[in-house]
Amino acid sequence: MRVAIVTDSTAYLPDEAVLRYGIDVVPLSVVMGDEVLTEGSGASSAEVAQALQRRVQVTTSRPGPEAFAAVYRAAAAAGADAVVSLHLSAEFSGTYEAALLAAAGAPLPVRVVDTRMVAMALGYCVLTAAETASAGGTPDEVVAAAEKRAAETTGFFYVDTLEYLRRGGRIGPARALLGSALAVKPLLHLQDGRIQPLEKVRTSSRAIARLEEIAIQQAGTGEVDVTVHHLVAEERAQILAERLRERIPGLRELYVGEVGAVIGAHVGPGLLAVVVSPR
Structure with a gap:
């Protein structure tokens, strides 16, 4: 069984790890004034810091369900048998909810996990999931490994x-x-x-x-x-x-x-x- 791993851009994983395991990263967005910018490509940390210091209004927004749906469809088309999708705490963002909505209509089984973490606390859960999946783990084994790492991080x-x-x-x-x-x-x-x-x-x-x-x-x-x-x-x-x-x-x-x-x-x-x- 091939289990694809999906996360969101707040995991802040090193690029090398994303490439090594083929992890799909769905970006959140930053809204600065009237501009909506995609994390990782359209908005840098330095730009956000400067905007905050100038007291420009800065807010964030979750990905829409369709962004996740597209990634889940692509995983199925690439030959995955299942997806484990791991995200930042639902207390911080509606990202987990959007992933759940997309999973309901996905063409393959999708397990969506609220890691209750963010940044590399989330990233370590994702890496453990990817390692378990690459070793041939089932979706249940992948989720269990990620949740165990989350509990200890x-x-x-x-x-x-x-x-x-x-x-x-x-x-x-x-x-x-x-x-x-x-x-x-x-x-x-x-x-x-x-x-x-x-x-x-x-x-x-x-x-x-x-x-x-x-x-x-x-x-x-x-x-x-x-x-x-x-x-x-x-x-x-x-x-x-x-x-x-x-x-x-x-x-x-x-x-x-x-x-x-x-x-x-x-x-x-x-x-x-x-x-x-x-x-």
Whole structure:
């Protein structure tokens, strides 16, 4: 059985991995002013960051069901027997719902998975699914492997301000931090598919140091993959990545990558995030 793997553009997978496994990536869109731009081809992270700083209205939109339907039809035409379609948390976007709608009319069986993750926390689930599929796994085995990886993966992040999350309506329980937002630098994490407050730290340098310690504690001594994400903060991301490389004994692969335009629109410039995913 050949199982095709589909995801969306918020997984921020390295290009090499997408090509190696033949993963189909359905893009979300960014709306800047009157322009609707496709993530990955029409809108860059830097452009979104600049627009936010100029206080241009920036919003995002999910793919329509037809975008997924076209990919599912193409998978069937290419000889796939089934599709496993893995997406960012339904708490953040209607992408999962659009994929479900498309799956109902697809010419082959499609399993749609809400990973409850985003960025490389989603990406690791997709990679595990692709590895399982390439080894001959059934759709059930592919989904089970991806869900197991999701359950073990954690994501922690620092933002310079909660303002962009507030504007985009994605702040969730972290809204409780807004009253003291000017006095603290918030550390947040992904939990149950939502953004949750983790800690309040007084300065950005202390926040980044604390992010490092949390990642090291989470990694423990077992084998892990780690991603450091950023938005127009490459130097800080590289420094943090080198620190983690030195201090995580079971580190297998370390990836440093900028988040794309869609997530960038909600977190704002200065984001620094760490995803820890046990093997």
